[in-house]
Amino acid sequence: MRRTIVLTLVALAAAAVWVGRASRPYGRTASADRPAGNADARHDAATTSGTDGWAPGAGPVDVAARPRSLRGTGVDGGLFVDAQGRFVPTRDARRLFDYFLTATGEAPDGVIRARIVREIKRRLPPDAARDARSLLEDYLVYRERVRGVADADDPSDDDLDARLATLVALRREVLGAAAAEAFFADEEADARRLLAQRRIANDPSLPPEERAARIDALVAADEATLPAETRAARATARRATVLRAAEAEIRARGGNDAEVAAARERLVGPEASARLAALDRRRAEWRGRVDAFRAARDRLRVDPALTPDAREAAVARLLAESFTPAERQRVEAVDRLDR
Numbered sequence: 001m002r003r004t005i006v007l008t009l010v011a012l013a014a015a016a017v018w019v020g021r022a023s024r025p026y027g028r029t030a031s032a033d034r035p036a037g038n039a040d041a042r043h044d045a046a047t048t049s050g051t052d053g054w055a056p057g058a059g060p061v062d063v064a065a066r067p068r069s070l071r072g073t074g075v076d077g078g079l080f081v082d083a084q085g086r087f088v089p090t091r092d093a094r095r096l097f098d099y100f101l102t103a104t105g106e107a108p109d110g111v112i113r114a115r116i117v118r119e120i121k122r123r124l125p126p127d128a129a130r131d132a133r134s135l136l137e138d139y140l141v142y143r144e145r146v147r148g149v150a151d152a153d154d155p156s157d158d159d160l161d162a163r164l165a166t167l168v169a170l171r172r173e174v175l176g177a178a179a180a181e182a183f184f185a186d187e188e189a190d191a192r193r194l195l196a197q198r199r200i201a202n203d204p205s206l207p208p209e210e211r212a213a214r215i216d217a218l219v220a221a222d223e224a225t226l227p228a229e230t231r232a233a234r235a236t237a238r239r240a241t242v243l244r245a246a247e248a249e250i251r252a253r254g255g256n257d258a259e260v261a262a263a264r265e266r267l268v269g270p271e272a273s274a275r276l277a278a279l280d281r282r283r284a285e286w287r288g289r290v291d292a293f294r295a296a297r298d299r300l301r302v303d304p305a306l307t308p309d310a311r312e313a314a315v316a317r318l319l320a321e322s323f324t325p326a327e328r329q330r331v332e333a334v335d336r337l338d339r
Contacts, residue, residue: 067103075099079123079132087128089135089182097139113140142174160198164191193222197238201245208246209266212239243267290331293322 077095171180264273
């Protein structure tokens, strides 16, 4: 669960941002002296170099061309205006920006920006396009500022809470409260819920069954509108996570199979516990067969009475005699992973 939360916060931090204030259209005002029409896109591509190594005078760039990674795909997301023709921030706009920004590293930053500007101008009337372009500029600033928010490995619960708070504050500083809420509310709610689940799962004062019950209660309200089958599947997955953690704790403190079986019965019931015990036996039997085969194979490979070709032939016979064709594929796959 720890790694999952870290990756979730990294994904949230790397996401693109809506920029704006409730009292005025989206942050800074677009520059009035930029050329209009297609020449504007070319101007942007030729003058926005940043630190990407692509400088003015490097030659014409076809901003309409798709980079290799985006060829054969349709532009994701969308741009919308209200009844008065004003640009409206929606999650789809960030998806559109992100679509083009997936080519970062494949094309100079200035070229990617010019492609987004071209798409904005193609879709929106002039006034709305200016607001969308202003949003894009601040969005790119946010992406630069947010780097490093979630770069530490294996953080504590308190550290993850602090990182999320930093991320939320940064969004509101750059975007304004209204725009940040419109764009990131769902993701921030998901992150808070995941962090709450993590705190419960990592609480050593709670027995495993109490952890499972509290996590189920925490997410029940959020899943109330989901189909019953989906809710049941998610509850099963959560209980499996808690069960694995409980088993690991028991083994770590030297607990025996009887304690593991008792924890399983409390968490998933007697029938599921019996199935898990049977699965354990099958896995142990399989590991025993594989270990015996490997030991015999190792002896053959160092047998001085055999030539190299004879050793390989003996190993092949041992493999064929020890396992079915399907089992041999499993053994060979595991061997490849262990190399």
